[in-house]
Amino acid sequence: MSIELSQDVIELLNDRDTIKVLASVDGNGVPHAVFKQSLHLGEDGRIHSLELIESSTTGRNLVGSIWFERKVTILLRGTDKRSVQIKGRVLKYHITGPLYLHHYNAVRERLGDVDLAGVWVIEPEQVIEQSFKDRRATEDAAHPSFIHLDRIAAH
């Protein structure tokens, strides 16, 4: 199920100015979405996200995602208004080791006296273009009968 992200999506993901949202769900199906500017492509070709607050709702939900195979969604919106949705599977949580240490040092250098609980690794499984134009073209093709008749009236 895992896919490789295309170069343009990688650029969007790694762009600091992209607005990045991570949506997860808890055990009762309650969704939770947060801005996660730390989302980026890791060297392993997967999406990495830094967890600064261990007991956060997202942190808890992602533990649930690893344990019970609940998917997460990432929404990216670039400065050019291009919008992409990535659905994925939470694969791993680094709480120690070289990758963790690299980010621990980097995040403290950038943000000062903060902690890093861990680094999430998300395996992308699906990329969906979210811009209205793209979405409309896709759905119109799939459901040609979903249309108000006044839009195709002859007069």
Add this chain to the structure above:
Amino acid sequence: MVALLKPRYREESSFEDTLAAHPDFPRLVALKIDVQRRGVFYTPRAEAAVDPAIHQLRSPYIFGSRDGVIKPLPESLLLRDGSTILVDPTPLEQAPYTVDYRDGRFVLLDEGRELEEVDLWPKPAYYDKQTSTGLPMSHIISARPQRLNVFQSSFCYFWAENEGCRFCDIVTHTKQQRDELGVPNRLRPQDVKETLAEAIKEPGRFTNLCLTAGSVIKGKEIFDLEVDFYIELLQAIGENFTTKKFPSQLIGSAFNERQLRRLYEETGLSSYTSDLEVLNEELFNWICPGKAKHIGYKGWRDRLIGAVDIFGRGNVGTGIVGGVEMAQPLGFKSEKDALESTLSEAEYLAERGVTTVYIAWVPRPGSAFAGQKAPSLDYFIRLARGLQDLRIKYGLSVDFDDYRRCGNHPDTDLARI
């Protein structure tokens, strides 16, 4: 190879069948329990892939292992959810899980089937250093992925009186460590202070500190000397921190109110644990004769409850050796009865602010229960769920003893969500 294995675990329901009966229980936590229960065997290929420069090898530990030998094998494993499996090497004839090295990664296998990728614990930087007295720092404080262990003294006076807990191999193991590795019997506070100072230089590596030792019954009042040792040590440790309190756990004997107040007020200790080991008075009397004789089950329990007034709710715990309530000949005969009895007593404690955590009972070769069989995986799953449900019911947190700050309690892993 399979044909050579004793059928000991093969008579039980399979892992998958057991888990299927618990759809709300995380597979990774169940796997952790089962690996702890059955142990691991490192294949020669896995052993060859271990790199002592980056992987943590087995360091001195307060209790022994089920292969009964001290060898330079990996300390233990990390699962991909960041949780720790504390598990020791186990001879193949006991049907353990296997750790192999394939395609550049360590993997966990059962009967040749690949189950999970695992990581070995990274070696902390201080493990290569020595104290000013020339002792290897790894012999003074041992590490887990995120915690430091100070085994202040690996001697227990209950053993000296031939009344050690029946599942415990502390003294057998201490002798072995002293003879084979030169690990000191008792730690000097200065060595601990120096080692800790070095350990916490490593960024992002450690989140708490755990002190434990055998019971010391000496003193004007019972355990006074044990408390004195801990206070001296904690004060030396405290010199390394800028804050009065630091994230820490002491697993000690059942101290009285005066002793507990001293510990709380004179040191930076932030939580207190005293292990009842088995939550049943009759079994406690049989399994922990030293504790039973000197303090008694109810006395031990009352002292724990008293500690809540000093350390606060959520900062006092008791450890049990999960499954030892089924040790024979006096233990429960049915898992159902054992579980009901244990959880009802854990509820009594939870209502009064004391949290109960378990480690899976591993009948160790150096203990009086050598050769016995631990309960089923199903039992341990129910026990983990039951203990965590009690914490939820009574609003008890277990931050000081969770997956990161300890890693040895499947029930507290469940507190992550």
